[in-house]
Amino acid sequence: MIDVLLVLNTGSSSLKFEVFGYDRLDKLAKGKVTGIGSAARLEATIEETGAAIDHTLSAHDHDTAMGAVIDLIDRFDDGWRMVATVHRIVHGGAAFVDPVIVTPDILGRLEALVPLAPLHQPYNLAGIAASDRLADAPDIACFDTAFHAGHAPLFNTFAIEAALRDKGIRRYGFHGISYEWIARVLANDHPDLAKGKVVIGHLGNGASLCALANGKSVDTTMGMTALDGLPMGSRSGAIDAGAITYMLRDLAMPVDAVERALYERSGLKGLSGISNDVKTLLDSDDPRAAFALDYLALKVAQYAAMMAVSMGGLDAFVFTGGIGENAAPVRDAILARLAFLPPFRTLVIPANEERMMAIHGKALLEARPA
Structure with missing residues (x-):
């Protein structure tokens, strides 16, 4: 047995x-x-x-x-x-x-x-x-939120009144299981980088960045929900909050319709009008596909610079997730936009959230009282 x-x-x-x-x-x-x-x-x-x-x-x-x-x-x-x-x-x-x-x-x-x-x-x-x-x-x-739980208030607070903050409206961050696995791999295989300042890009149908300093999450691009930050496969990423009130009040869109638009018909899918699949977009001659991929590369580079500011430097950029691991043209486009920064290392590390979860599961069972 x-x-x-x-x-x-x-x-x-x-x-x-x-x-x-x-x-x-x-x-x-x-x-x-x-x-x-x-x-x-x-x-x-x-x-x-x-x-x-x-x-x-x-x-x-x-x-x-x-x-x-x-x-x-x-x-x-x-x-x-x-x-x-x-x-x-x-x-x-x-x-x-x-x-x-x-x-x-x-x-x-x-x-x-x-x-x-x-x-x-x-x-x-x-x-x-x-x-x-x-x-x-x-x-x-x-x-997925747990890895970011130690963020300082400066990085998890929205600039809103205390009465709303007290209701739990704050930044949480996501993809934490993936980021924790990357931190573990860095500690085992690249100990010098594990002690440094690393931006990790979990780029897939859902996408975000994490600022990893000395193995700990300092900042991340997602906020209260998994909608914020980078444009994704079919999610908008960051959008002016006033655009939401405009949709609700002036366009008279029901809340559910706004939610579907931002979660299901935006991002690469909305920008290209073709697909949320990066391979499909890379293979397409449609200029809308090229625009969607350029937009993604620009936003990843912009947010990577923001993550570097949060840490006070950048020693390495780690790509993971389906796009990060497999779409070399997207990686190249991102790195080209970051070429103005002082030199930093670039790694591609496969995601393995399942093994990270198994490690946690075993540790929790073994920590239980007999």
């Missing part, structure tokens, strides 16, 4: 999973269910045997998708005993600054944060509900 951890990253129509051996955190299986609620599909690989699974599913919700994942694990495991399910939760608010074992009370407090991450939090929590099928394995929540 082998003890294992199941790591879940649940989205609106997808459920990504990895299975890690508990002792050495070796990866045993990985896969995803996509198209939940429509044309669902399960793709997975069993690492030891190389067995590959790819077939359609009847998965109309996250619960049935989770059932398919558990059935798959039961079919291909080699005496695995699930000791915990570790979940990525986008928003932990001000209270959750470390991974926690989920209780009904904690679940209720996380549900109260749904308005701060409407595209992510409901589905992250749906993953917890679906994992009730594994009744003997506790649920562990890891938070």
